Amino acid sequence: MKKMRIPLTAALCALLFLLGIPCVTQAGIYWVILIDSFCGGWAILFAAVLELVALIYIYGGNRVILDIEMMLGKKHWIFWLWWRACWYFVSPVLLGVILVWSLVTFEAPKKDGVAYPRWGVVLGFLMVVFCLIWIPIMAGVKIIQAKGNIFQRIASCCRPTENWGPALRKNRGERYQHMKDEDKSVENSDKKWTERYIQITDGPVKKEDKGVEIPDIIGFDNPSFQND
Structure with missing residues (x-):
């Protein structure tokens, strides 16, 4: 991958440049509002919920605490009460409530009081799907590459590997x-x-x-x- 670093970087910059061109045209504000309404809201919320589930419930909150203490030093168990409460209850509940509420109260984005057409709303949802679809795709790839039956593969993918840890x-x-x-x-x-x-x-x-x-x-x- 190191040999391909410059070509990949150049290709990615060129792709992002081309994707950004519509945002600087006369109709660019409409694209900016569309992207901000969907990718800047639901995509981040979904990603935050999935990240919290993966880090705290799959990797394990206790492992996270041990990793932090390895870097910062041992802390009293009382110190972690607040963090445990946030990780296991406060953050999941708040993120879930915000996500559900945003879906229930959803309205098509508007510009100067005019709502976006249906195809614009569909395009916005497709952008959200495009941002998030890589998470289940990579999870599926890891499960396919694992060994054993389907349950053993899922279980092995939910545990840290033997070489998991600091590189040095x-x-x-x-x-x-x-x-x-x-x-x-x-x-x-x-x-x-x-x-x-x-x-x-x-x-x-x-x-x-x-x-x-x-x-x-x-x-x-x-x-x-x-x-x-």
């Missing part, structure tokens, strides 16, 4: 020490960052310095910044 070993802590690297790319990345850090702070890398763990730069006396 120095960031894994005790929680992800069990991870095994599938190739040498991660190990080489660690060594490159180590050598680069030593070059910045202590000059050229020596043989005995290779593979040394990089110290925490926060609060570390770095000679490179003494004159800043």
